[in-house]
Amino acid sequence: MNTATSQTPMALDHRPGFFARAESWLDERGKGAWIAAMVVLFIFFWPIGLALLAYMIWSKRMFNSSCKSMTRARSRHMGRTSGNSAFDAYKAETLRRLEEEQDNFEAFLKRLRDAKDKAEFDQFMNDRARANDTRDDDTSPASA
Known part of the structure; x- marks a missing residue:
């Protein structure tokens, strides 16, 4: 067994972790970060930008992110009292x-x-x- 064959499964195991980390990093920053990433990818390599757009639509990130951020903002203000x-x-x-x-x-x-x-x-x-x-x-x- 050569070294190239033994390294391939390890590299494939590492990829989902990278994508999961990137996804959570973008989720923390909101819908604007997803759109910015898509635009940058369209500029550098349009097929990947198109794939990201399809993923955003398929996973409903284009439509639900704003609702989640409004819910977070509302819950932040719910705990406060005015006196x-x-x-x-x-x-x-x-x-x-x-x-x-x-x-x-x-x-x-x-x-x-x-x-x-x-x-x-x-x-x-x-x-x-x-x-x-x-x-x-x-x-x-x-x-x-």
């Missing part, structure tokens, strides 16, 4: 109500998407059944 107990109670109630409204709206959107998916599936099945009925009528011995 005015009436205002703090009002703020807590308003935030609770807004979160409840957001949950209700997200549930509504899910029901809406599910209903649309069901309608599209039902339409597909009806079209398929009509196509089968038409084909059966054309190939039946009575029509010959």
Whole structure:
């Protein structure tokens, strides 16, 4: 066994660690870091930039990062008190109500998407059944 063969598995084992570290490093810095990395990669070697863009879209990093940072910012401010107990109670109630409204709206959107998916599936099945009925009528011995 030569040295090149013995070093290859070790190098492959090291690669996922590098990518995981790079991914967590970019995640810590937010969506802007991901976009900057993509632009730099497009400038130096566009296929890798395109691959990074595809990964960002596939992993939903382009869409969820801002929500995560807003949640972090909100949780940072939730623990603070203003010193005015009436205002703090009002703020807590308003935030609770807004979160409840957001949950209700997200549930509504899910029901809406599910209903649309069901309608599209039902339409597909009806079209398929009509196509089968038409084909059966054309190939039946009575029509010959």
